Amino acid sequence: MALNIEKIAKSKISDVDFSNLKFGEIFTDHMFECDYKDGEWQTPQIRPYQPIAFDPSAKVFHYGQAVFEGMKAYKDKNDDIWLFRPDQNQERINKSAERLDMPAFPKEFFFEGLNELLKLDSQWVQKGEGDSLYIRPFVIATENCVSASASTNYKFMIICAPVQAYYAGEVRVVFADKYSRSANGGVGFAKAAGNYAASFYPARLAAEQGYQQVVWTDASTHEYLEEAGTMNVFFRVNDTLITAPTSDRILDGVTRKSLIQLAEDEGIKVEVRPVSRQEIVEAAKKGELKEMFGAGTAAVISIIQGFADQDQKFELPVMEDSYALRLKTRLTGIQQNKLEDKFNWTYKVR
Template sequence: MSLHIEKIATSKINDVDFSKLSFGQIFTDHMFECDFENGAWQTPKIRPYQPIAFDPSAKVFHYGQAVFEGMKAYKDKNDDIWLFRPDQNQERINKSAERLDMPAFPKELFFEGLNELLKIDSQWVQKGEGDALYIRPFVIATENCVSASSSKNYKFMIICAPVQAYYAGEVRVTFADKYSRSANGGVGFAKAAGNYAASFYPARLAEEQGYQQIVWTDASTHEYLEEAGTMNVFFRVNDTLITAPTSDRILDGITRKSLIELAKDEGINVEVRPVTRKEIVEAARKGELKEMFGAGTAAVISVIKGFADQDEKFELPVIENSYATLLKTRLTGIQQNKLEDKFGWRYKVQ
């Protein structure tokens, strides 16, 4: 299947101030798209970035069939462009799509479209410290029909946004008591759009109480700590790094699994097991809770300065040689082609 390419007449890159970027608001010159019709994916296209039109009855608006991914491209000192474990993103978007009864997008088309898009918009990948190109693949249901059933038509797209180093300021979190991000048998493991929509209201309530994020707990008992906002969460108790196992409630984060491998490689004791709020509160009371941090594509690692469990509040110590700093330095060094990649995670855009 040949890829149809239509290039923009004049780039808008000269109008962009790359030193003052707001995350995910400025987009590159081109986008990739491919439609699923009559039971098959049609000719893929790269065309100028522009609005797309849908019928008001398109099923994505009514039944929420929408999944997405988040990736980054980096440019090294030689102007080579690198991706970080894109095979994992490709596999996961299809896993998410399957859960929402959407068709898988072919691996070869995914990589062909991604490579060509990044080559065409290569000037948008800046090579300053912390600079990257955020990549958003997504799939939405496009059939014009309001019957409550799976769509027959879909659109797969990739759009890209230049970003700077992500800094969220000081982050304090609260443990969830009432609302849940996901439940057993649900879609928590998928990057489904609705997962995030459902989290916004409780997140706003937490923000009104002075917290930047929520650490989600299990829906059944609210006793087990699972994710922090839109990130996986890690706890350092003394010199052991602990994180919850993936399940049908918890996203299999690519940053998460990479940090686990790096921590083990550094000789850090890592435990992947259920984590109770009670044990973390007790560890904080005893001074044994040394670090908490979230892990995800946007920030890589976001350090948590403090947390609240119901009415009890805790501040975490400021420590030198933190695991968060060690692991973030090593992971970003691999991503940006500055450090050895003994795991074979880097992917060079050809």
């Protein structure tokens, strides 16, 4: 694959305080980009990170054709850089793109571009507990036209941000009973930008009531619990771990599927099935609801301390044998090349 590379004249890394990073605000020296026009992807390039200009009529602004991914790179004690299941992200961004009638991005472009970008900006991948490089691939519609139809031109990009261990403080959630994240036949399974934009208002309403996130329910009946904020959600009832099945409403999370496999490998009983709010409320009343947590790339696992269902509020116990902490320790150990990867999930940047 031909790849044009323009290196930065002087790195800005010396100006960065890596001990005091806000998530997703500081970006590395370079970015990867590739344009789609005349029915094909053009020669990709890596160039210094910088603003990009668009015509006001670019279709992404008017019809929301935009999809993205979230990944992380880790540096081990030998200064080797590792990715976690990048094949899953590569496949999913194309699945998301297809749903929004956008062209698939070639696998070889994705991996070679990502490899070269990470090699160029390898110093930005910090070596330390909880340190990683967040990677954001995305595709946007760039045709200059406001007709209501799919764009003919697109831009694929990858940008990277150094991040520390994600900590959001104590998390309490409220079960949604009015607003929905997605609907049958919609784009809930895709990482479409509009999914997240539509979630911000209900999340703000929840925050005004003292809750850090919303647990989304099915759009038809609001009876089944599906996702927690921007994460997949797990419930531990007694010693069984339960999570909703993926569908056209629920994102097929890479962290989610990895946790399911790890739990089963450790002998934890896992049930992938619809989870009703009534079931979880009843389990909480009986003292059978031991844990609830969200799972996603940014935080890996976010433990939920309490929840509200309409006018009922519940606090969860602090578990000595926490499945969440046990699974998070093993998963992050694999990601950081500290523990055995028996599943062949990790990918070494060469």
